[in-house]
Amino acid sequence: MVKMSDVAKLANVSTATVSRVLRSPETVKENTRQKVLSVIEELNYQPNILARHFRRSETNTILVIVPNIMNTVFAEIVGGIEQAAAANGYKVLLRNTNLDVRNEYEAIDHLKQRQVDGMILLSERLEKKTLLEISKQYPVVLASAYIEGLKVPTVSIDNISSSREATEHLIRLGHKRIANICGPLFSSISRDRLKGFKQAVYQNDLEVDSVLIQEGEFTFDSGYNQMLKFLALEVPPTAVFAANDEMAMGAIKAAKENGLKVPEDMAVVGFDNIKFSSMFEPALTTIAQPKYEMGKKAMELLLEQMQGVVHTKIQHVLDTNLVIRDSCGAKKAELV
Amino acid sequence: MVKMSDVAKLANVSTATVSRVLRSPETVKENTRQKVLSVIEELNYQPNILARHFRRSETNTILVIVPNIMNTVFAEIVGGIEQAAAANGYKVLLRNTNLDVRNEYEAIDHLKQRQVDGMILLSERLEKKTLLEISKQYPVVLASAYIEGLKVPTVSIDNISSSREATEHLIRLGHKRIANICGPLFSSISRDRLKGFKQAVYQNDLEVDSVLIQEGEFTFDSGYNQMLKFLALEVPPTAVFAANDEMAMGAIKAAKENGLKVPEDMAVVGFDNIKFSSMFEPALTTIAQPKYEMGKKAMELLLEQMQGVVHTKIQHVLDTNLVIRDSCGAKKAELV
C-alpha cells in the first residue's frame, strides 16, 4: 500500500507538504502542488482514511437511529438525511432499534467513542434527561417528535395543529359525530395527534364520546379492528380521523366490508401522506408531512452544529398541509 | 480522555495486558483481569475505537449500496442486512445512489480506502468486469439480481421462473390473451421477468402479440399508462402480469376507471409482495420475494467472506412463492 511518505520521497518534498496539498492546497505553491499531485496520480496513492480519522478524531460520519427502516415514513426521512449528508461529504451509519431502548443506548456509545461526529434520532424512546445530557456533549438533532420545552435541536411538524386541521376539515364537511383512531399513546406523536383531534372537537362544541376514541398501533390491522368497534356502536360515527395512513386504510377496508361507502357513508382522513395513500381507493385525504425535507433539514442543522454553530433557534417546525383527495368526501361535496 | 496507559498505570500492569484483557481475556490471569477490569470501571475508560481501527485496519463496518432507500423493497432488504449485521457486531453504512453510477464508484472508494470491511450491492449498475475485479480484492455480496455466469457471491431469487409461475397461474385460470407490463429493460431483473413471461406464453402455445408487452418504469403511473394502452387495443387482453406490485396497482386503477371489474373483467398479477399489496383493493395476487431474508442471507455470506471463507457455492437463489389473493380471480373461480 502506497503511503504518504512514498509520495513525499518521489516528489522530493516532505510529508507535511503532501498533506497540505490534500487538505489545504492554497498554502502550497502552484509548482509543488502540481508536482505532488502528479506523483499521487502516478503512484495511485489513496490516503489512509483510518489514520486520518484517528489523528483528527473525526470521521465525517453521522449516525441515524431509526425505529424501523422498513416503515416508509422513516425511510423517506432517512432518504432526505442521506442526500444532505452525501452532498456535504458525510457518510451515514444506520441503526435500526426495533423499538428496543437498549439499542439506542448502544448506539450512543458510538458517539461517546467518537466513531461518529454526530447523531440524528428519529426515535423518541430516550428519557428527556439523558437526551439533554448527550446533546450538551455531542452534536445531536431530533427529527420527528416535538417535545415540549426540550432544549435539544429538533425538526418536527406540529402534530397538534395538523390533526386539528384534519378534524376541522371533517367538521366543515358537516360531520357531527367524528371518531378518532389514535396511535399508541406511549408515543408523544400519538398523544399530540390525539390532542389536536380533541381540540377541534371541543372548539366546535361537538359531542365528546370517549367510545369514539380508540387506540391503534399505527398498523393496517389495528385500523381495521378499531373501525369494526365503531361500526358496532349503537350510533356509529359518520367520519373517522386516523392518526396515520395505514390505519386509515384499515379503517376504510372495515367500512367497505360492512357495506358502507367511503366517503358517502363514512368519511375518513389519514395522516402522513405516504406514497400509497394516493394509490389507495378511495385515494386518501391526509395530512402531508414533509418527510424528505425533515431529513434534509435535520442533517443541515447537524452539519451546523458539527461546525460549531450554536443554535439559538432550537425547535424547527416544518409546515404540513391537508391533501384533499377522495376519502373525505370534500370533492364530491363541492360538485353537488 | 482516559487512555489505555492511564488504566495500565493505575492497575500496575502494562498497556499490553490491558489490551489483552479487552481483546483476548483468556490469556490473562483471573487476578490481573479482575484488577484491570475494575480500574477500567473506576476510570470509566472507553477505548479509542478510531485508534483500533487504524492499527488493525478494520472497522467492523459494512457498506450497503442501495438505488433508493425510499423504495420499500430495498428498505426491507436493508432491514434484513441491518439486523444480521447488528447481531454480529457490525455497523451498516448506507449509500443511496439514486441510480447514478458515479455514486457507486465513489462508494467503492470506501472499500479501497478500507473505510469498510465489506460491501453489499443492491444495485446493478456496475459493469460485470468491474464487479468481478472488485470482488476479487474485497469482500462483496450482490443482492437482488442474479447475473448469469458472474462469479461474485450473489443472493437472489429466480426472476425468470417466478414470473413464469405468475403467468402460468393466469393461464391455468383460462386466460388466452395475457399482457405484460415489464420493468425498464436496462435492468436485468426486468429482462428476466419478461423472459419468464414469454416462456410461459410460448410453452402454452398462446398467441404472442408484441403489442401486449409494454415497458413500464416500476412506478404506479407507468402501470396506469400502459394499461390504458392495452385497453385501447381492438382486442384488449383479459389478464395482465405486471413486473412489480406498484405497476399492478396502477394497471388496476386504469382498468377500474374504464369500467372494468378486477378480476372479473381483467385479472392482474403483480410481483414483490410489498406490504401494501394486501391492503390494496382488490388485494393483489403476487410473487412474494423473501426481501428481509435476502438481506439477512447476504449479510451472512458477507460475514463469512470477511472471515476468510472462500465460497464454493456462489449463487444463492432463495425461494419465492405465489400469493393468491383477489386480483387474479382464482378465489372466485374456485368458489364457482
Next chain:
DNA sequence: ATACTAAATGTAATCGATTACATAAACTAA
C-alpha cells in the same frame, strides 16, 4: 543592497491501541 515581512517548506512529535518479541513467573516431572 539591506533589513524586514510574508510565504513556503521541512522536522519531528503526536494521536492511542495493538502485537512481535523478550522476559519473568508458575508449573511439571523426574
Next chain:
DNA sequence: TTAGTTTATGTAATCGATTACATTTAGTAT
C-alpha cells in the same frame, strides 16, 4: 532441587496522517 515447559506479563516498535514549531525562501520597501 533442577531442568524443561507452559503461562503470564512487559517492552517498545508500529500503524500513517497531521500539525506545532522551526527553518528556509521569496518578496517588499527603503
